[in-house]
Amino acid sequence: MSAVLSESPTDAGIEVTARAEGQDALLTPPALAFLADLHGRFEARRRQLLAARRERQAFFDGGGLPDFRADTRALRDGDWRVAPIPRALLDRRVEITGPVDPKMVINALNSGANCYMADFEDSTAPTWANMVEGQRALREAVAGTLAFTSPAGKAYALKPHAQQAVLLVRPRGWHLDEKHVLVDGERMSASLFDLGLFAFHNAAALARKDRGPYFYLPKLQSMEEAALWDDVLAHIEAQLHLPRGQMKVTVLIETLPAAFEMDEILYALRGRIAGLNCGRWDYIFSYIKTLRAHPDRVLPERGQVTMTQPFLRAYSELLIQVCHRRGAHAMGGMAAQIPISGATAGEVAANEAALARVRADKLREVGAGHDGTWVAHPALIPIARQVFDERMRGPHQHHVIREEVLVGRDDLLQPSPGTISRAGFDGNVEVCVRYLAAWLDGNGCVPIHHLMEDAATAEIARAQLWQWLHARQTLHLDDGTEIDEALFDRALLGLPSRLSGADVPGAGRVPEAIALLEQLTQRGTLEDFLTLPAYERID
Numbered sequence: 001m002s003a004v005l006s007e008s009p010t011d012a013g014i015e016v017t018a019r020a021e022g023q024d025a026l027l028t029p030p031a032l033a034f035l036a037d038l039h040g041r042f043e044a045r046r047r048q049l050l051a052a053r054r055e056r057q058a059f060f061d062g063g064g065l066p067d068f069r070a071d072t073r074a075l076r077d078g079d080w081r082v083a084p085i086p087r088a089l090l091d092r093r094v095e096i097t098g099p100v101d102p103k104m105v106i107n108a109l110n111s112g113a114n115c116y117m118a119d120f121e122d123s124t125a126p127t128w129a130n131m132v133e134g135q136r137a138l139r140e141a142v143a144g145t146l147a148f149t150s151p152a153g154k155a156y157a158l159k160p161h162a163q164q165a166v167l168l169v170r171p172r173g174w175h176l177d178e179k180h181v182l183v184d185g186e187r188m189s190a191s192l193f194d195l196g197l198f199a200f201h202n203a204a205a206l207a208r209k210d211r212g213p214y215f216y217l218p219k220l221q222s223m224e225e226a227a228l229w230d231d232v233l234a235h236i237e238a239q240l241h242l243p244r245g246q247m248k249v250t251v252l253i254e255t256l257p258a259a260f261e262m263d264e265i266l267y268a269l270r271g272r273i274a275g276l277n278c279g280r281w282d283y284i285f286s287y288i289k290t291l292r293a294h295p296d297r298v299l300p301e302r303g304q305v306t307m308t309q310p311f312l313r314a315y316s317e318l319l320i321q322v323c324h325r326r327g328a329h330a331m332g333g334m335a336a337q338i339p340i341s342g343a344t345a346g347e348v349a350a351n352e353a354a355l356a357r358v359r360a361d362k363l364r365e366v367g368a369g370h371d372g373t374w375v376a377h378p379a380l381i382p383i384a385r386q387v388f389d390e391r392m393r394g395p396h397q398h399h400v401i402r403e404e405v406l407v408g409r410d411d412l413l414q415p416s417p418g419t420i421s422r423a424g425f426d427g428n429v430e431v432c433v434r435y436l437a438a439w440l441d442g443n444g445c446v447p448i449h450h451l452m453e454d455a456a457t458a459e460i461a462r463a464q465l466w467q468w469l470h471a472r473q474t475l476h477l478d479d480g481t482e483i484d485e486a487l488f489d490r491a492l493l494g495l496p497s498r499l500s501g502a503d504v505p506g507a508g509r510v511p512e513a514i515a516l517l518e519q520l521t522q523r524g525t526l527e528d529f530l531t532l533p534a535y536e537r538i539d
C-alpha cells in the first residue's frame with residue numbers, strides 16, 4: 001500500500017488512547033494520518049446529520065408520522081438504474097454473518113456461503129481489543145494468511161481463495177464514536193474508523209484478486225446520510241488510487257425513516273450500490289423507537305412481531321419492488337432461530353422446529369422476490385441454499401417486479417394486533433440482562449433460549465420495556481395484570497442467582513447489566529441506542 005498522506009500522526013493531531021495486541025502494525029503513521037484526514041473532512045457533516053435525526057424525532061414525538069418526501073418525488077418517478085453489479089456480488093443467495101474474531105472469520109469464509117458479512121456492528125461488542133483483533137483478522141484473511149488455534153488445540157486455516165465466501169464488511173453506524181481514537185481531542189466516528197482502516201489496509205490486495213472493499217452500511221435514516229457515505233467512499237477511492245465506484249455497498253434498510261427513502265438512498269449511492277437488505281430486527285426496534293409517542297402503534301410482545309405482521313410484510317415487499325426497478329439486489333434478512341448445539345434427546349423436536357422455522361422464513365423470502373438471504377450459523381446454509389436453488393434459477397430474480405404491490409404510507413405504519421403475556425414481559429427483561437452482561441464482557445452475539453441475540457434483537461426487548469412502562473395509557477398483560485414498575489422489579493427478582501453459572505456469558509457482569517437496564521427503562525426519555533451508555537462502561 002502506498003503511503004497516501006505525508007503528515008505524521010502528531011502533525012495530524014491524532015492520538016490513540018488504548019493498547020491492544022497487534023495495533024502497531026495497523027495504526028501506522030500513514031494509516032493514522034489517513035484516518036485523521038477522514039475525520040477532518042467528514043466529522044462536521046456527521047454531527048449535522050445526527051442533529052437532523054434528533055429534529056426529525058422531535059416531530060414524530062409531537063404527533064407527526066413519517067411519510068414519503070415531497071422534495072424527491074421526481075427522483076422516485078424518474079427512470080434510472082444503479083451501476084452494474086460486479087461479478088463477485090452477482091449471486092448472493094446465501095450470506096453468512098458474524099463477529100470478527102479470527103475463528104469466526106475463518107469458519108465463515110470457509111462455510112460454503114456465497115458471501116460473508118464480517119460484522120463490527122450488531123454482533124460485536126466494540127471493545128478496543130475486539131476492534132483491533134477484527135481488523136487484524138480481516139487483513140490476514142484478505143492476505144490469505146489467517147490461521148488460528150483454539151485453546152483446545154484445534155487448528156483453523158483458510159480454504160483456497162476460490163472456495164471462500166466473498167467478504168463484505170459492516171462498519172459501526174453513524175451514531176457511534178470510537179473513543180480510543182481522538183483527533184484534536186475529539187472522538188472519531190466509529191464508522192469512519194472501521195471502514196477507513198479496512199479500506200486503507202486491504203484495497204490494494206483485494207484489487208489484485210479482482211475484488212474491492214465491499215461493505216454493508218447499517219442504520220441509515222435518510223438519503224443525506226447515504227450521500228455522506230458516497231462522498232466518504234469517493235474520497236477514499238481518490239486517496240487510495242482506486243477506480244471510482246470500485247468500493248461497493250449494500251445498505252441495510254433497518255430504520256423506519258429509511259423505508260420512506262429507499263429510492264433516494266439507491267440514487268445517492270447509484271454509482272456503487274449493489275443492493276438493499278431487510279434488516280428486520282433493527283427495523284422493528286426503529287418502528288418502536290420512532291413511534292414511541294404514538295399509543296395506537298404499540299407493538300405486541302417480541303414473539304408475535306414476525307415478518308407476516310402487515311407493517312413488516314409491506315416493508316419487505318416495497319424494498320423488493322424498489323430494488324428490482326433500479327437493478328439492485330433485494331436481500332432478505334435473518335431468522336433468529338439457530339440450531340441447538342449438541343441437542344439432547346429431549347431437544348430434538350425443538351431443534352427440528354427451529355430449523356423448520358428458518359426454512360419457512362427463507363421460503364417466504366424467495367417467494368416474495370428476494371435475491372438472497374442471511375444465515376446466522378453455518379448449519380443453516382444448506383437449508384437456505386436448497387430453498388433458493390429450487391426457486392431462484394438465475395443468480396438473482398430482478399425480473400420479479402410485482403406491479404400489484406402498492407405500498408403506501410399507511411401500510412408501512414400499520415398497527416399490529418397482538419398481546420403481551422407475562423412470559424413475553426419477563427422474557428424481554430431476561431434477554432436484556434443476559435445480553436447486556438455478555439456485551440459488557442466483550443461478547444456481542446449470544447445464543448439465549450436457542451435464539452440468536454445481538455444488539456438489534458436486544459434493542460427490541462429494551463425499547464419495548466421502556467414503551468410499555470411509559471405508554472400514555474396504562475397497558476395490561478393478557479391476564480389483566482397492570483404493566484408497571486412493580487412488574488418490572490418482579491421480573492428482575494431471582495435473575496442474579498439464576499444467571500450466576502459459568503455457562504452464562506458475562507455472568508460476572510449481571511449486576512451491572514441490571515443497573516444499566518434499570519437506568520434505560522426508568523428514564524423519562526428513550527435512549528437512542530443501548531450501546532451508547534453501555535459503551536461508556538467498557539474499557
Ligand SMILES: CC(=O)SCCNC(=O)CCNC(=O)[C@H](O)C(C)(C)COP(=O)(O)OP(=O)(O)OC[C@H]1O[C@@H](n2cnc3c(N)ncnc32)[C@H](O)[C@@H]1OP(=O)(O)O
Nearest residue numbers: 097098107108122123281334341376377445446447452456
Ligand atoms: C440482527 C442482525 O444484525 S443479524 C447479524 C448479526 N448477527 C450475527 O451475525 C449472528 C452470528 N452468529 C453467531 O455469532 C453464532 O452463531 C451464535 C453466537 C449465535 C452461536 O454461536 P455458537 O454458540 O458458537 O454456536 P455453535 O456452538 O453451534 O457453533 C458451532 C460452530 O459453528 C461456528 N459458527 C457459529 N456461528 C457462526 C457464524 N455466524 N460464522 C462462522 N462460524 C460460526 C462456531 O464458531 C463453531 O465453530 P467450531 O465448531 O469450529 O468451534
Ligand SMILES: O=CC(=O)O
Nearest residue numbers: 279280281282456
Ligand atoms: O442488521 C440486521 C438487523 O436485522 O438488524
Ligand SMILES: [Mg+2]
Nearest residue numbers: 122279282456
Ligand atoms: Mg441491524
